[in-house]
Amino acid sequence: MRTAFGEQFDVPAGYLNTASIGVPPVFAAEAMTDVIGRWRRGQDNAPDFDPMVATARESWAALVGVNPERVAMGATVAEMIALIAAGVPDGTRVVTVRGEFTSATFPFAAQAYRGVTVTEVDADDLTDRAPEFDLVTVSAVQSADGAIADLDGLRAAGTPVLLDVTQALGWLAVDVSWAEWVVGGSYKWLMSPRGVAWLAISPDAPDWIRPHNANWFAGQDPWTSIYGLPLRLADNARAFDTSPVWFSVTGAAATLPWLVKLDRRAVQEHNVGLANDLLARLGLPPRDTAIVSLNAPGAGEHLKAAGIRCAVRAGRIRLAFHLYNTAEDVDAVTAALATHRVE
Structure with a gap:
């Protein structure tokens, strides 16, 4: 210990x-043990997890430095990025660094059938080349070797930025709230279970994101959005939520508030x-x-x-x-x- x-x-x-x-x-692992115990005894109801979703969302938003109303919840980073990739205009030119983690690039590469291109450049050239493109997708910290992106340079370049903070948030003390989109998983440096990912959407971001995963939990009032039309999504970033992975959110709701205080x-x-x-x-x-x-x-x-x-x-x-x-x-x-x- x-x-x-x-x-x-x-x-x-x-x-x-x-x-x-x-x-x-240990306290977060014990929270997971407790929820599994309640599950095996049939003691939980689905709405019981809603406060945990709210706590985890608020805490991740605080770590990024944004309002929780700007934060959407999903299960994986690629899933969240795909909402943006599927909505970018035909012919969008995307730039990334050579060897980028593919969850940040594959969703855009999959849009090649409608003219979306993804160009890899050397990391040292990214900020200089960014103005040539419509969108930058890059990790704040590279998964393969820990290289830290020139965030100040990207901010100054003026091209919209999709920033993956999965390998940064939780240890790197840096401002990322300026990026048009900030996405991250919780199961690495945030020490939560796999199955929770987040996307912060700036009010200044291009209107490229679409609720392709529209579902009951993304409703303005989820518990009255379970049956029947019309579509009635939330009027903030919750419109892009997917329904929570309950046990994963339990762990995130335990760990993330503690990390905020550090x-x-x-x-x-x-x-x-x-x-x-x-x-x-x-x-x-x-x-x-x-x-x-x-x-x-x-x-x-x-x-x-x-x-x-x-x-x-x-x-x-x-x-x-x-x-x-x-x-x-x-x-x-x-x-x-x-x-x-x-x-």
Whole structure:
């Protein structure tokens, strides 16, 4: 058991895979245990989860810095992005960085039949090239290697931006509220169960999003929108909701309000400090991100044998440091890689 930022985490030493799956604080895991217990005893009713949806939505909105009325709820990032992709005008020119996570690009690439194009450029060229296009879709932090986007440059470029904060929100202390659309999953750095994703829609965003997933929960009053026409959707971003994944929302409603209260600058300094310490010990320059990407051929088995949980992305070892990690984890990785050439 580890204690971090005032809460306990039942996470083992060497867990450096938050960029794949975040580990919840004990109180959030207990909330999940409780709801499963109520389920098996038949003690819940569907409306019982509505307050949890509201709490989770309000908390994610606070982390992004927007009004909750601007936030729609879904289950996955790609699902939320697809609402925008399906609504962009024919012939829309989309730009992204080379090697972007495909949930941010495939929904647009799937619109090729009506002339929508997606162009990949080098990350260093994105801000300069952005004015040539109608839309930028990019992650605030890259999944493969933790590279942080030039958010100030994108904001100044003037092209509408769809920003995926899945690998950023929860550790990176940065303003993202300016983007036309901000999307993110909750199961990594936000340490909630998989099955909850969010989309913040700016009042200044182009009118490209359509409620293709229109359903009862997106109604102005969901519990009177269950049967019959006419269409009667909410008059805010809830019009793009899908009905909640109840157990996932339970976990999000537990964890997200706690994250809102944390000093995000302190979280960032903790995470980045550990990542930079590891790089320094390996003789590599600091990168000032919580994700470390290493080229270390053959090192995977040594890391596994040492109890290090990590991932391989784009052919490189990916290690992710979050608030429950400590110098003990840095020591373990350094020892496991002692006989390997790392770059």
